[in-house]
Amino acid sequence: MSVLVVADHDLGQLSPATARVVHAVSQLGTVDVLVLGHDTTGVAEKASKLAGVQKVLCAQSLGTAEADVSVVEALAKGYHIVAQSANSCGKDRLPRLAARLDIMPVTDIVEILGSNRFVRPIYAGNALQTVTDPQPRHLLTIRASAFPPAANGNAAPVETIDVPVVSAAQLIATHRTESDTPDLAAAQIVVGGGVALGSAENFQLIARLAKKLGAAIGATRAAVDAGYAPNDWQVGQTGKIIAPDLYIAIGISGALQHLAGIQGAKKIIAINNDPEAPLVKLADVALIGDLFELVPQLIAELDQKLP
Ligand SMILES: Cc1cc2nc3c(=O)[nH]c(=O)nc-3n(C[C@H](O)[C@H](O)[C@H](O)COP(=O)(O)OP(=O)(O)OC[C@H]3O[C@@H](n4cnc5c(N)ncnc54)[C@H](O)[C@@H]3O)c2cc1C
CATH class of the missing domain: 3.40.50.1220 (TPP-binding domain)
Structure with missing residues (x-):
């Protein structure tokens, strides 16, 4: 099975969550990582070092979920699985992608039992549900904290791809909360x-x-x-x-x-x-x-x- 992981990054740093998502889904097949945005060379380099990554794809985006999803949608047909961390970006992108591809997503996965069997919390975490996803292709959000990170030491190739970005929405400004405490x-x-x-x-x-x-x-x-x-x-x-x-x-x-x-x-x-x-x-x-x-x-x- 082929898996596309959409990377999370900020201020030129690959999010630690992406290493955990890569580790989680690498048991399902070969993993390509998609890095969206501008000036992502450093992020792509870090992603290429993660064990289990076959290739890193870098594509331009406009910084809106709508724009990101237009790129992922264009690439998704080449993959059995598209996965992303279950953080606010994942929660923003995946439902849009699911609607466009007409695929029911499986969200907040905390354990992977097989190629289409996943465990996820329900009732505010008071019960765990095992889901069998019968669809031929899967859209997943992964609770990164439930998985260990992929090891470093790989040297996967990095490829820049040119995918048309479609977005009616335009990013006007980003406001950042400055803090000297850890995330x-x-x-x-x-x-x-x-x-x-x-x-x-x-x-x-x-x-x-x-x-x-x-x-x-x-x-x-x-x-x-x-x-x-x-x-x-x-x-x-x-x-x-x-x-x-x-x-x-x-x-x-x-x-x-x-x-x-x-x-x-x-x-x-x-x-x-x-x-x-x-x-x-x-x-x-x-x-x-x-x-x-x-x-x-x-x-x-x-x-x-x-x-
Ligand atoms: C749909 C929904 C979603 C929610 N989502 C969240 C959520 O994401 N996160 C969340 O936290 N809550 C959430 N809540 C609210 C949640 O139900 C509780 O109301 C809330 O978590 C209680 O916060 P608390 O522990 O600060 O207050 P309290 O329940 O009032 O507890 C205060 C505690 O402090 C102790 N205490 C009081 N004085 C002292 C003292 N001087 N020294 C030592 N101990 C003292 C008391 O013994 C008590 O145990 C949600 C509720 C709903 C309905």
Whole structure:
């Protein structure tokens, strides 16, 4: 089977998610990687090093999902499978492509059982569904955090292709949120805060602990809705899916919609004054007490140990 993986990249860097998607689908067949955009030489070079990649294709695009999809659509007929990370770009592109190709996509795949059998979460991650896709061609989005990355060391050829781009939409501007903390979706440590923090000022406590640990900052929807944290920090069913080595959840009850976003976390520490909170029960380690006492103590300890 032939597979086309649409790469994710930003600021000239190949997203770590693409290496994981390549690893996931390389068990299905030979993988070509498509890099869309301008000045993508560095990205293409990194993609060419990934194990399992047969060829890297570079094509121009206009930066809109519509334009990207017109290119992928032109190439898709040469492949049995088109795959992409289940991030916001994948969620934007794949349904459009599915409509154009009249193929039902299979989304949010966390396990691949065979050439057309896939496992995906349903009911906000409370159950796993095994799907058999009987269509001759497949469109897939892959939850990158569920798979290890492909190894480096390959030297696949890079080819520039000329595919006409069709788009009524035009990209006028891109606004970037600047931050000195790691990207939430890729961070190894995440410190998350809940509505119990009580204000945006108090959320600085979370930021101080995160900075000390080199961690990304997450928040519950209740904290975001209350205006204590920006929208792009939200973790959960309607926020970001994270898979850090360590998640420190502070003043977070552990509602199902929040848990849906942290299932990939390898270790969880909960700080909460309620020993019965669902997240306390789920955590590997729980500190029971007032967060306004425990977190400053923790920061003070770390100040001594990690100057
Ligand atoms: C359709 C839908 C989608 C949703 N999507 C999301 C989502 O993506 N992400 C998300 O997070 N939520 C989501 N929610 C909301 C979710 O249901 C919960 O309301 C939310 O996660 C609760 O946030 P919280 O834990 O901050 O608040 P609470 O549930 O109020 O929990 C606060 C916790 O802090 C503890 N606490 C209070 N004071 C202190 C203190 N001083 N010291 C220590 N602990 C203290 C309490 O014991 C409690 O456990 C969604 C809801 C719906 C209906």
